[in-house]
Amino acid sequence: MIMMGFFTEYGIPITYSGWMQYGWPLVPLGSALWLATTFLNALSQVGMDKGYGLWVGMSAFSGLVTNFMSDAATVALIGPIVVPMGIMTQVAGEPWAIGMAVALASSYVHFLIVGSPANALTFALGVYPDTNKRALEAIDFVKYGFGFFILSMLLLWIIGFLVIYPTVGFPEGILEQATKVLETATR
Amino acid sequence: MDTHGEKRGLFAKKGLWIGIGAGIFILIAFILPTPQSLVEVMEKYGYVEKMIEWEIANNAKEASDKTMIVLGIVPMAVVFFAIEALPIGVTGLLMPLMAYFFGLLPFNMIGKTFAGDAPLFMLGVFALGATVVEVGFHKRLAVWLLGWTKGFWVPMIVLCFSMSIVGSFMSAPEHPRPVDAM
Numbered sequence: 001m002i003m004m005g006f007f008t009e010y011g012i013p014i015t016y017s018g019w020m021q022y023g024w025p026l027v028p029l030g031s032a033l034w035l036a037t038t039f040l041n042a043l044s045q046v047g048m049d050k051g052y053g054l055w056v057g058m059s060a061f062s063g064l065v066t067n068f069m070s071d072a073a074t075v076a077l078i079g080p081i082v083v084p085m086g087i088m089t090q091v092a093g094e095p096w097a098i099g100m101a102v103a104l105a106s107s108y109v110h111f112l113i114v115g116s117p118a119n120a121l122t123f124a125l126g127v128y129p130d131t132n133k134r135a136l137e138a139i140d141f142v143k144y145g146f147g148f149f150i151l152s153m154l155l156l157w158i159i160g161f162l163v164i165y166p167t168v169g170f171p172e173g174i175l176e177q178a179t180k181v182l183e184t185a186t187r
Numbered sequence: 188m189d190t191h192g193e194k195r196g197l198f199a200k201k202g203l204w205i206g207i208g209a210g211i212f213i214l215i216a217f218i219l220p221t222p223q224s225l226v227e228v229m230e231k232y233g234y235v236e237k238m239i240e241w242e243i244a245n246n247a248k249e250a251s252d253k254t255m256i257v258l259g260i261v262p263m264a265v266v267f268f269a270i271e272a273l274p275i276g277v278t279g280l281l282m283p284l285m286a287y288f289f290g291l292l293p294f295n296m297i298g299k300t301f302a303g304d305a306p307l308f309m310l311g312v313f314a315l316g317a318t319v320v321e322v323g324f325h326k327r328l329a330v331w332l333l334g335w336t337k338g339f340w341v342p343m344i345v346l347c348f349s350m351s352i353v354g355s356f357m358s359a360p361e362h363p364r365p366v367d368a369m
Contacts, residue, residue, distance in 0.1 A: 029250075029291065030234035031257045034225045068261065113275075114268050121312055129320045138271045139198055 032069075032077050036061065040081065050089035055098060056157050058082050059105035063153055067115040071106040078102050087178045093170035095178050097161075104160065108152045111145030113138050204272035208263040216259030226251045241293050256289050 043049055043057040066074040086098035109115035113123045126136025226247055229235050235250045244250035267278040283297050319325050336342040
């Protein structure tokens with residue numbers, strides 16, 4: 001009974017730290033990098049290796065991965081891979097465009113309670129105070145959150161990439177400057 | 188506290204979901220062959236050397252096998268967390284236990300996250316929440332909110348906007364820094 005009480009009272013901190021522990025080996029053991037490179041290769045094979053296609057593909061990957069591990073770890077993992085790739089495509093606005101695509105999508109932690117402490121806390125506190133019955137289930141995040149995740153991605157792909165990117169634009173010469181930096185770094 | 192709720196239908200069949208999660212894990216971790224591209228990535232980016240240095244692998248084959256185990260844990264944990272096939276706390280403990288059992292990380296690294304900011308921050312929030320409920324502040328706060336907002340939509344919109352604005356400036360303090368994750 002004492003152990004069960006411990007698990008129920010402290011389940012969420014254990015879960016979150018446990019998940020971070022679990023999500024964490026994805027990065028140091030190379031699994032996450034392999035997943036990202038495999039995904040990039042798959043994008044290349046279907047012709048989504050530059051411009052809008054690359055932004056859509058990598059933002060989708062970033063959005064999915066960030067539901068399993070923290071947004072900081074997601075961007076730290078994907079950023080160093082996609083930013084040089086964006087520069088090499090020589091599409092105007094790179095590498096800002098691909099960088100922002102990945103960064104914005106990493107905020108869409110909607111459908112797993114372990115993706116973000118905000119979700120975990122909401123889940124943990126989702127209990128009726130008088131009866132202690134649970135008002136919110138983990139599956140509710142999947143049921144409602146996944147639809148909202150899709151909507152968020154569509155908003156980013158349609159409004160973000162097709163309206164805001166061209167309307168606001170990117171600084172002049174950013175691509176040329178980034179290309180020079182990349183060339184200097186690889187020499 | 189009832190952490191199981193009242194699930195019905197397919198979601199109520201916990202044994203089935205435990206079997207599905209465990210089956211996926213066994214399939215990926217032990218049955219599927221390790222892709223050559225995985226071994227290449229691990230060798231190219233120095234993961235094999237790092238794992239040998241940590242004394243959790245002796246060669247590229249062992250290192251990539253361990254990485255496959257991590258890849259197998261991912262879908263299993265997602266199923267367990269999403270369906271609550273096991274109590275959430277048990278699933279949370281299962282991950283570091285598996286990391287220890289399969290030697291996925293050095294022992295001192297496995298324990299490090301439990302001594303970090305995340306669990307203590309969450310315990311603090313729960314303590315605050317329990318105190319708020321105990322002294323009845325939650326009811327007074329609700330009455331105050333309902334006093335200056337009417338209906339359903341106004342409080343919802345006010346809360347959504349205020350949380351979004353505050354959240355843009357404040358970071359969840361227990362998020363690991365990118366350098367920690369690398």
